[in-house]
Amino acid sequence: MATPTVITVKASGTYDILLEKGSLSNIGQTVAERFKTCTIAILSDDKVFPLYGKTVTESLEKAGFRTVCHVIPNGEQSKTLDNVTDFINCMTQAQVTRTDMVLALGGGVIGDMAGFAAAIYLRGIPFIQVPTTLLAAVDSSVGGKTAVDISAGKNLVGAFHQPSLVYLDIDTLSTLDAQVMRDGFAEVIKYGIILDRKLFDTVAVPGSFDLKSVIARCIEIKRDVVEQDEFDHGMRGLLNFGHTFGHAIEKLSGFTITHGSAVARGMIIAAKVARIYGFTDYTEIITKVVKDYGFETDCPYSADALYSVILSDKKRSGSDITLVLPKEIGRCTLEKMPAAQVLDLMKKTGL
Numbered sequence: 001m002a003t004p005t006v007i008t009v010k011a012s013g014t015y016d017i018l019l020e021k022g023s024l025s026n027i028g029q030t031v032a033e034r035f036k037t038c039t040i041a042i043l044s045d046d047k048v049f050p051l052y053g054k055t056v057t058e059s060l061e062k063a064g065f066r067t068v069c070h071v072i073p074n075g076e077q078s079k080t081l082d083n084v085t086d087f088i089n090c091m092t093q094a095q096v097t098r099t100d101m102v103l104a105l106g107g108g109v110i111g112d113m114a115g116f117a118a119a120i121y122l123r124g125i126p127f128i129q130v131p132t133t134l135l136a137a138v139d140s141s142v143g144g145k146t147a148v149d150i151s152a153g154k155n156l157v158g159a160f161h162q163p164s165l166v167y168l169d170i171d172t173l174s175t176l177d178a179q180v181m182r183d184g185f186a187e188v189i190k191y192g193i194i195l196d197r198k199l200f201d202t203v204a205v206p207g208s209f210d211l212k213s214v215i216a217r218c219i220e221i222k223r224d225v226v227e228q229d230e231f232d233h234g235m236r237g238l239l240n241f242g243h244t245f246g247h248a249i250e251k252l253s254g255f256t257i258t259h260g261s262a263v264a265r266g267m268i269i270a271a272k273v274a275r276i277y278g279f280t281d282y283t284e285i286i287t288k289v290v291k292d293y294g295f296e297t298d299c300p301y302s303a304d305a306l307y308s309v310i311l312s313d314k315k316r317s318g319s320d321i322t323l324v325l326p327k328e329i330g331r332c333t334l335e336k337m338p339a340a341q342v343l344d345l346m347k348k349t350g351l
């Protein structure tokens with residue numbers, strides 16, 4: 001196995017993100033080099049565990065760790081407090097202590113839940129992220145946001161809890177459904193638009209670049225943002241580019257439009273809004289990339305419908321809404337404005 005790329009995050013906890021191809025069977029050795037022998041409670045889903053569970057558990061056990069596995073049905077509908085409670089009960093039964101660890105083997109759903117369980121179990125135990133989707137690799141496994149969904153909305157119950165290690169074997173992405181992989185690219189394109197023109201240009205033509213380098217660059221961008229604003233009081237908001245409109249589209253569709261597809265359309269709406277707001281118009285260039293990745297580009301909902309969902313966002317502060325708008329490709333800004341202005345801008349885009 002080649003030497004992994006190492007990206008270090010210095011937040012409230014300092015940790016490494018290791019990226020390599022074909023490294024999964026070496027996870028035990030790597031974890032043993034960094035942590036004392038202990039019990040590792042693995043949370044995974046019923047799609048990922050049959051593919052990679054044996055490799056991970058065998059490798060960890062060979063390196064001297066005891067493993068306990070808890071597997072839940074795959075998909076967002078599993079990201080519940082009940083499932084976290086079940087996982088915690090599993091850890092209790094296995095007598096997992098504060099010197100033991102949690103390991104998330106899966107996409108963003110598993111990472112968010114395992115991280116949350118690790119944050120609250122015994123008032124917090126360490127955890128390792130093993131992301132297996134592109135979205136988890138470039139986004140959710142880095143930065144320490146953990147959460148579950150409740151009936152009032154997505155990610156409304158959670159905690160900041162940084163992982164102790166992120167271990168990414170890029171080969172695991174080869175088994176992803178094409179649509180799940182494509183959804184991850186919406187986030188990759190987002191990183192380029194908000195902070196890195198060169199990255200945007202690199203990924204503009206699908207399939208024309210080295211995936212490992214692109215993932216590493218996205219992680220570096222997220223690392224830089226998290227190091228400056230770990231607890232999301234300022235520039236971390238840039239990562240929401242396309243998401244204010246995207247979340248509304250996702251919700252109005254009853255989640256039949258996937259997150260990536262909704263964010264892709266949300267980025268186009270944000271570009272149109274930026275133009276009306278007085279910034280340079282980047283709608284065409286953003287729409288082209290989104291289209292080239294195979295995403296739909298039209299929003300099926302009216303400005304009024306989107307606005308009603310945006311207004312009901314529990315995480316909104318006061319009567320203002322902060323939009324992330326592109327000033328240039330590679331430079332977005334946070335623009336706080338009265339909610340009514342957002343509706344007006346959206347209407348003027350023709351929605």
Ligand SMILES: NC(=O)c1ccc[n+]([C@@H]2O[C@H](COP(=O)([O-])OP(=O)(O)OC[C@H]3O[C@@H](n4cnc5c(N)ncnc54)[C@H](O)[C@@H]3O)[C@@H](O)[C@H]2O)c1
Nearest residue numbers: 047074075107108109110132133135136140145172175176
């Ligand atoms: N914490 C954060 O900062 C953050 C950031 C962005 C998104 N998120 C969260 O991430 C979640 C979405 O993550 P996601 O898109 O990874 O979804 P996901 O975890 O549901 O994975 C998508 C699908 O891919 C399957 N899968 C995962 N890895 C696979 C593999 N290697 N091969 C085959 N199938 C595989 C899963 O079983 C699932 O069916 C949302 O809940 C969102 O809120 C969190």
